[in-house]
Amino acid sequence: xRRVRIGIVSWNTADLLDRCLTAIAASAEGxxxxxxxxxxxSHDRSVQVAQQHAGITVIANKENIGYARAMNQALLYQARGxxxxxxxxxxxxxxxxxxxxxxxxxxxxxxAEPTVGLVVPRLVNPNGSLQHSVYRFPSPLITxxxxxxxxxxxxxxxAEKWWLEGRVPHIKxxxxxxxxxxxxxxxxxxxxxELPYCERWFMYVxxxxxxxxxxxxxxxxxxxAEARVMHVGNAAGAQAWGATRTARWWEATYDWVRFRRGxxxxxxxxxxxxxxxxxxxxxxRLRRRVLGKRAGAVNASRINDLAQILPHHVTAMHEPExxxxxxx
Numbered sequence: 001x002r003r004v005r006i007g008i009v010s011w012n013t014a015d016l017l018d019r020c021l022t023a024i025a026a027s028a029e030g031x032x033x034x035x036x037x038x039x040x041x042s043h044d045r046s047v048q049v050a051q052q053h054a055g056i057t058v059i060a061n062k063e064n065i066g067y068a069r070a071m072n073q074a075l076l077y078q079a080r081g082x083x084x085x086x087x088x089x090x091x092x093x094x095x096x097x098x099x100x101x102x103x104x105x106x107x108x109x110x111x112a113e114p115t116v117g118l119v120v121p122r123l124v125n126p127n128g129s130l131q132h133s134v135y136r137f138p139s140p141l142i143t144x145x146x147x148x149x150x151x152x153x154x155x156x157x158x159a160e161k162w163w164l165e166g167r168v169p170h171i172k173x174x175x176x177x178x179x180x181x182x183x184x185x186x187x188x189x190x191x192x193x194e195l196p197y198c199e200r201w202f203m204y205v206x207x208x209x210x211x212x213x214x215x216x217x218x219x220x221x222x223x224x225a226e227a228r229v230m231h232v233g234n235a236a237g238a239q240a241w242g243a244t245r246t247a248r249w250w251e252a253t254y255d256w257v258r259f260r261r262g263x264x265x266x267x268x269x270x271x272x273x274x275x276x277x278x279x280x281x282x283x284x285r286l287r288r289r290v291l292g293k294r295a296g297a298v299n300a301s302r303i304n305d306l307a308q309i310l311p312h313h314v315t316a317m318h319e320p321e322x323x324x325x326x327x328x
Contacts (some may be wrong), residue, residue, distance in 0.1 A: 004033040004107060005086035007074030009067055010046040010094045011039070016232060017046055017094040021053045027098035027229075031107060033090075036074040040064040046094075066202035072195050089196055091184040095232035098183070102227040106185040109173075109224050117190030117219030118211060120179040121227035122170045131231055132165045134223055136177045137212060138257055140272035147276030173225045177215070181207030182231045190219045200259065200326050204252040212260060246305070247312055251324040254316045263320045270316035277313055281306040 006024065010017050017037070024035060036057045037050040041064050050058045057077060061070065075089045088107050092098070102121055110119040123131040136142055145154070145162055159167035163177070184207065186196060194213070197206040211221045258266040284306065316323045 001032045002087045004031045004088045006035045006090045008037045008092050009070040012042045012044045013094045014045040014049045018049045020094050023097045026100040027103040030104045036077045038070040038074040068197035068199045068206040089186040093182045097230040099228050105227045116222050117187045117214040118221045119185045119224050121229045122225045123231045134163050134176045134179045143272045143276045171225050175220050176223050178208045178211035201252050204249045205256045250312045254324045255326045267320040274313040274317050
């Protein structure tokens, strides 16, 4: 029986954490697992809630050290006198509710494929609708498709090939580029002794980076569509960043592109994003002027979102060597 470590990082998510911990036993039935919760200096009852669940190790940090560092702390925790090391890591967000058998299924499916280093489930929203969670690695080509191809053509094989958001049903198990880290089931040997998550970033892109590193080493990342997990989404991020969350994500993404692919790749990516977003912004504004109120609230929201993020693309394009550098 494979030994599994389930790591959870909490930050002011007490009620959600309680639901998640309650669901773990049924979702991991048949696995030899232990659970470590690392709390990043929450102001609510997250620590007390975790401590009320029997058999769970709880680590209360005195300060918020960020998601990646705290998750590594959870996954790599070793109790005194314990010489057995996990063969599988499961990074689980506290705002998830894994369905019965889902975590066990993910572990089983991964172990049956010797070349798979990471698997993820199909995520659903609290109302049962699909939550888009799988993406291609950032590239200028994806930006061109999103910004230049009319929406009515962004479907079918094109959508499936490039995992266009909101246009792929996630119902087929298949190899993927990367998936958000709400649930990451990781083969420990695939890490080759490296930390599960790169600690360069306080929050965001550490999930994409892990999948990138595994792919670079020849491991496959896979979506197992039969495993379903409910995910609230952005429970901690909304508290930490509020309306600036998307901007924070883009800053981290641009730093990731430079860190992993180089300054030239960042400049090209930022340039295409600047041109593409400017085009979408101008078209949205034109539509609003022509249609007026008939353009609807969705178009107004789109204009606002595009306008807020455009300066970040421009900054990355003009200052590719220094913009949004996590080391500074």
